[in-house]
Amino acid sequence: MPDASREPRRITVQRDGPTLVEGPVEVVLEDGTTVTSDRFCVALCTCRRSRTYPWCDTSHRRRTNE
Incomplete structure (x- = not known):
């Protein structure tokens, strides 16, 4: 039987969007806090505008030209 942890x-990676990661995932934030998700696919925020950071809440869609 193949070892799933080795898969x-x-x-x-999406331009102007979140990074999609097949789950489950464990994310270590800058301050050392660890957050987890058991979902089959998670969207990680790359614009840092998300109210649910590190998870994407599509705030990047409301971005104005800077």
Whole structure:
């Protein structure tokens, strides 16, 4: 039986959008806090505008031209 922990995770990088990661995932934040998700796919915020950071809440869609 293959070891599932050795299987690579798929990460999809999107221009002007979140980074999609096949779950479950464990994310370590800058302050050392660890957050987890058991979802089959999670969207990680890359614009840092999300109210639910590190999870994406689509705040990047409301971004104005700077």
